[in-house]
Amino acid sequence: MFKRGKEEDKHLSYRVPFIDPREHYRRIKGEIDFAITDTLAKGDLVLRQQLRDFEKNLAEFVGVKYAVGVNSCYHALHFSLLAAGIGPGDEVVTVGHTFVATVSAIVHTGAKPVLVDVRDDYNMAPDKFDAAVTPNTKAVIPVHLNGRVCDMDGIMAVAKKHGIAVIEDAAQALGATFRGKRAGSFGLAGCFSFYPFKSLGGLGDGGAVTTDDPEVARFATLVRFNGEDRLSGEFHYHGYTALLDNVQAAVLDVKLRHLPSWIAHRRKIASLYREGLEATESLRLPHFSGDQHFDSYQNYVIRTEHRDELRQYLRDQGVETLVHWAKPMWGHKDLALENPGLPETENICREVISLPMSAETTLESVDITVSCIRDFFTSRPMPLRTTAAR
Ligand SMILES: Cc1ncc(COP(=O)(O)O)c(C=O)c1O
Numbered sequence: 001m002f003k004r005g006k007e008e009d010k011h012l013s014y015r016v017p018f019i020d021p022r023e024h025y026r027r028i029k030g031e032i033d034f035a036i037t038d039t040l041a042k043g044d045l046v047l048r049q050q051l052r053d054f055e056k057n058l059a060e061f062v063g064v065k066y067a068v069g070v071n072s073c074y075h076a077l078h079f080s081l082l083a084a085g086i087g088p089g090d091e092v093v094t095v096g097h098t099f100v101a102t103v104s105a106i107v108h109t110g111a112k113p114v115l116v117d118v119r120d121d122y123n124m125a126p127d128k129f130d131a132a133v134t135p136n137t138k139a140v141i142p143v144h145l146n147g148r149v150c151d152m153d154g155i156m157a158v159a160k161k162h163g164i165a166v167i168e169d170a171a172q173a174l175g176a177t178f179r180g181k182r183a184g185s186f187g188l189a190g191c192f193s194f195y196p197f198k199s200l201g202g203l204g205d206g207g208a209v210t211t212d213d214p215e216v217a218r219f220a221t222l223v224r225f226n227g228e229d230r231l232s233g234e235f236h237y238h239g240y241t242a243l244l245d246n247v248q249a250a251v252l253d254v255k256l257r258h259l260p261s262w263i264a265h266r267r268k269i270a271s272l273y274r275e276g277l278e279a280t281e282s283l284r285l286p287h288f289s290g291d292q293h294f295d296s297y298q299n300y301v302i303r304t305e306h307r308d309e310l311r312q313y314l315r316d317q318g319v320e321t322l323v324h325w326a327k328p329m330w331g332h333k334d335l336a337l338e339n340p341g342l343p344e345t346e347n348i349c350r351e352v353i354s355l356p357m358s359a360e361t362t363l364e365s366v367d368i369t370v371s372c373i374r375d376f377f378t379s380r381p382m383p384l385r386t387t388a389a390r
Pocket of ligand 1: 073143145169195206
């Protein structure tokens with residue numbers, strides 16, 4: 001068994017860490033240090049050229065006209081909903097299987113979140129979205145989870161039929177595509193997160209709105225900075241203080257240049273997990289049908305009914321894993337969300353486990369993780385209870 005120090009869990013140094021932020025920094029230290037010191041030396045702290053450059057490069061990368069840097073994906077979602085005119089009395093459809101921020105952004109506009117179930121690729125089922133539409137539905141937030149874009153043909157068709165605004169939660173999907181189009185370029189707005197452990201991670205919280213709509217871009221640009229038009233000095237909205245900091249933008253701009261090769265690495269790691277694990281019964285792997293998708297593998301999520309035992313076993317072997325999320329959102333009573341009765345979302349919460357995955361994950365780490373998982377299942381003969389295709 002892998003030996004741990006006295007301080008378990010929090011201070012555990014894993015043989016295979018889930019991610020390795022120190023190694024991430026070490027590899028591009030020169031470029032990052034230069035971006036930071038150059039920005040500081042110029043005194044460019046707020047709304048300066050580095051932010052404009054990053055926004056331009058991000059928009060180009062996503063394939064839209066505008067990108068507006070904000071301080072989180074939560075704010076990107078909230079501002080996009082406000083830009084779409086969402087408010088009290090409206091309903092916004094999204095999935096039950098997402099991070100709580102997606103739903104909080106809806107709640108904070110005063111609208112009602114309507115949660116629907118996901119397909120086996122963890123993304124919104126277009127028919128479930130269609131069935132949830134009422135005369136009050138004004139927007140939908142498809143969430144491109146784990147680096148896989150939703151079936152945007154299906155979702156855009158339903159939205160068009162009902163005249164509903166589409167706001168993409170692309171927090172986990174920068175660089176992923178569907179039919180060659182990048183996440184964040186399908187709807188009225190796309191919302192991204194640069195939380196440090198995202199594929200494009202900053203030095204702290206960060207996010208962006210992407211859009212082709214000049215009104216949405218202008219709204220987000222003003223509302224992120226207290227509603228002020230900086231050129232005229234006029235305040236147009238009761239806004240927020242939610243800028244993407246200039247130093248952050250400079251660092252993100254450096255990292256954006258590396259993103260394609262980091263995604264290529266993630267895809268390589270995913271294919272190695274597949275090779276190593278596809279013969280293991282009782283496991284469902286995240287390789288789905290549909291060659292119109294290019295997945296960026298923000299997370300490599302496997303499913304097993306023996307999730308908790310497997311996780312403990314991996315922890316004992318020094319392999320760090322995460323679970324997103326162990327309990328459906330409505331299980332958190334203080335959020336006061338009604339239980340929408342979503343069986344697939346509930347099953348997912350019981351069964352998912354995310355394996356180590358990042359641009360720094362080594363082939364050796366994959367080997368260790370794979371052999372530990374195989375050992376776990378071979379040493380414990382268990383009835384095969386999961387049936388869906390891998
Ligand atoms: C699917 C999803 N939506 C929204 C968010 C919120 O992003 P942020 O932390 O940048 O507000 C996250 C962050 O983990 C996420 O995974």
